[in-house]
Amino acid sequence: MDKGLIVAISGPSGVGKGTVAAAVEAKLAGVRDVAHSISVTTRPPRGTEQDGVEYYFRTREEFEDLIDQGQIIEYDEYLGNYYGTPAGPLAKMAEEGKIVLMDITIEGSLNLKRFFGDDAVTIFITPPSMEELRKRLEGRQTDAADVIARRLEQAKVEIQRAEEFEYILENRDVDETSDEILKIINKER
Ligand code: 5GP
Numbered sequence: 001m002d003k004g005l006i007v008a009i010s011g012p013s014g015v016g017k018g019t020v021a022a023a024v025e026a027k028l029a030g031v032r033d034v035a036h037s038i039s040v041t042t043r044p045p046r047g048t049e050q051d052g053v054e055y056y057f058r059t060r061e062e063f064e065d066l067i068d069q070g071q072i073i074e075y076d077e078y079l080g081n082y083y084g085t086p087a088g089p090l091a092k093m094a095e096e097g098k099i100v101l102m103d104i105t106i107e108g109s110l111n112l113k114r115f116f117g118d119d120a121v122t123i124f125i126t127p128p129s130m131e132e133l134r135k136r137l138e139g140r141q142t143d144a145a146d147v148i149a150r151r152l153e154q155a156k157v158e159i160q161r162a163e164e165f166e167y168i169l170e171n172r173d174v175d176e177t178s179d180e181i182l183k184i185i186n187k188e189r
Contacts, residue, residue: 002097002189003119003189004093004094004096004097004099004100005100005119005121005185005188005189006090006094006102006112006116006119006120007021007024007099007100007101007102007120007121007123007181007184008109008120008121008123009021009102009103009104009124009125009181010103010105010108010109010125010165011125011126011158011171012126012133012151012154012155012158012159013137013154014136014155015127015136015155015171016136016174016177018103019174020125020177020178020181021101021102021103023174023175023178024178024181024182025101027178027179027182028182033096033097034098034100034101035098035099036100036101037085037086037089037090037093037100037102038052038054038056038086038089039055039056039083039085040055040058040063040066040075040082040084040086041055041056041058041063041081041083041084042057042058042059042060042063042082043055043057043079043083044057045057056086060082063075063084066086070087071086071088072084072087073085073086073091073111073112074107074111074112074115075108076104076105076107083104083108085102085108094116094119106124106158106161106164109165110122110164121167121184121185121188123165123166123167123168123181123184124161124164124167124168125169125170125171126159126170127155127170127171128170128171128172130152130155133155134148134152
């Protein structure tokens with residue numbers, strides 16, 4: 001059986017991690033056994049999001065109970081909400097030889113690496129430039145100017161931590177970046 005691998009992807013807001021992770025999953029479909037880890041969060045659902053699909057939506061109290069029960073393998077706080085990875089399913093997926101792509105905060109990626117060692121690989125995605133990141137955040141048209149300014153400030157702080165990751169990829173083009181990740185997956189296994 002092929003070895004499983006947890007692919008932990010981090011990077012600043014607007015850099016395109018989610019799109020890149022989805023592109024990698026699409027390229028692996030039918031070639032490798034891909035699995036999806038559903039995180040638990042205390043943030044409310046957005047738009048059409050459903051409990052148990054995008055996330056398990058829980059109250060803060062419920063989330064803290066899960067931590068106390070040892071059911072969360074790593075968690076982090078992001079913009080005032082908890083986000084965490086359920087322990088059991090992830091360990092099982094890795095054991096079953098699956099590739100699990102995770103779009104996760106910096107601390108989350110580093111914690112998964114500490115926990116899973118060689119069964120995890122950490123990838124940091126950077127924007128081609130801060131100007132390009134600003135354009136992408138503005139292009140989303142979901143955030144007010146002050147929110148974008150805050151995200152850009154946050155991005156500068158986050159990019160300084162890229163060196164803590166095993167791989168750093170500059171996301172100029174989703175197709176290119178997802179191919180790079182496929183190469184990393186083949187090499188790491
Ligand atoms: P959003 O609210 O936009 O869905 O996610 C916000 C942030 O939470 C994203 O940067 C995402 O990478 C991160 N995130 C989602 N799930 C988890 C998780 O299980 N653990 C950690 N540490 N971060 C997560």
